[in-house]
Amino acid sequence: MATLHTISEAEIQDISSSITSRVVTEVVAQLQDRLGELKSTTLDIAVTGESGSGKSSFINAFRGVGDEDPEAAKTGVTETTREAIPYVHPNMPTVRLWDLPGIGTPAFQPKTYLEVVGLYQYDFFIIVASERFRESHVTLAQCIGQAGKKFYFVRNKVDNDLEATVRRRGGEPSAILNQIRDERGAALRRSGVQQPRVFLISCFQPHLFDFPLLHTTLESELEGHKRHVLLLALPNLTSTVLEKKKQALHGSVWRTAMTACLGAMTPVSAASGTVPLLMDTLRSYQQSFGIDTNSLHRLASLTGKSYQELQREVLSTTGQELSQEGVQTMLSQAAVGQQVVANMLENRVPVLGTIASGGISFLASYYTLTSAINDLGEDAARVLSRALKGCDQEQDDVPDPGDFY
Structure with a gap:
């Protein structure tokens, strides 16, 4: 007849300690996984537009990098590349801004273009222009929207236009900016773009005009970990961003x-x-x-x-x-x-x-x-x-x- 083994107090403590150790190990592993998710979440931002529109300067300004910095995207050169070039954020390596090949040439075909640059690998698109938005911008935006991706129009070098307009006919800068924004938005709507978002910026004065507003808009329209990594990557242009x-x-x-x-x-x-x-x-x-x-x-x-x-x-x-x-x-x-x-x-x-x-x-x-x-x-x-x-x-x-x- 088998005899029952009485568990000693020491054995109970050993079992309890073993269970506690396993539970702690599992909890730590789960916590580390959650923290790892935040660190490994990627954000890929596509920047496109015509050659000379200031795409590279925009990429540098968004990353808080000067044009002369060794890590900067090259500016002031004739665009010949046919491939997308990634530029990593200096403080957030999982955030990448991609300089896409220029649009607006006779050979430009939106559908083929998006296939070549890899449409679905990007989280959203920034469409940059230094003057007015052209048919190529509109067609590209429509194709991006049909694919379910978000896009934002950026009117670059607005400081030059503002200075020239004030010097030529005077007026309040804020009124002139509103007029430029309204005109560009109305032109895009007439061309078939529904509810276009147009941001007037200067890459050489990123704390002015609509650059901070662009940051706030992007952050508000992303979700989860991607919103988190974008927020931490944003340059500190306002107290709102810091908060x-x-x-x-x-x-x-x-x-x-x-x-x-x-x-x-x-x-x-x-x-x-x-x-x-x-x-x-x-x-x-x-x-x-x-x-x-x-x-x-x-x-x-x-x-x-x-x-x-x-x-x-x-x-x-x-x-x-x-x-x-x-x-x-x-x-x-x-x-x-x-x-x-x-x-x-x-x-x-x-x-x-x-x-x-x-x-x-x-x-x-x-x-x-x-x-x-x-x-x-x-x-x-x-x-x-x-x-x-x-x-x-x-x-x-x-x-x-x-x-x-």
Whole structure:
């Protein structure tokens, strides 16, 4: 007759520990997958138009890169390419702007053109013109729309037209811009484009005219992770963009903090450690707000300000060069209050002490990241104000796209 085996308390603890370890490992894996989805989401933006319309300058301005930058799209050259050329965003490598072959030539055939450049690989199209929109623009837009893709008309070099019109016959700049916009929109509607969206921009003054409005419109019409990556890739032209970036980053803080907390409890993740994970996250925050060294150098080149002048506006600790010791100090300061409680619990009930320590790791990580987002947002606002100081014109935040249209 078989005898029943009595499970000892030690065996129960081993089983409980094993189950807990597996659950923690699975939760960490799921959290890491969600964070990985955000990092790996791609956004492909097609930029097309006639040769000489300023496509390359638009691509550079959208990426916050000067025309003379080594990473810039080449400008001022005769277009001969028959292939789409991708340009990666300097801070968001999963965001790519594609310089498509020029349109408007006698050999241009919209349907063939879209097949050649790979219509369905792009999330939306920017159709650029430097003067009026022609039949080739209209035909291309109609083909893009029939394929279910969104498109936006960009009227480039509007600063030249505005200056010439004011000099020739006077008038208020805002009234002249509205007239240009109305005329271009009416012409496109007469040509068969329903509800055309026309944005008047200057690639050499991206903080003025409709460039910020274009950014806001694109962000509002994307969904999910693609909206998130576009928002973080946008140049900091207005306080509205900065505030939206803060909101987007706050939305994923708890996942990062929980991954750091639970990861420290699993043998595989513990090897990488909480501090390196937080350092990588804080560096990505710096890039999103455009206050890392490379971003500040690019902004200085674009605005004519010195790097040192812009860098002096970065006052927060998390905006400076990060080190493991510095991040560890931030975590320690955030956890100092809860650590007393954890020590008391660990002395009396070791299991509760372990749980409390995990809670401290989460709270300390969460507080550190949340504070960093707020501080870096304030740094970015000061940098933006300094970068635009002394401009001939400064533009307030753009209105909601719904009001505009």
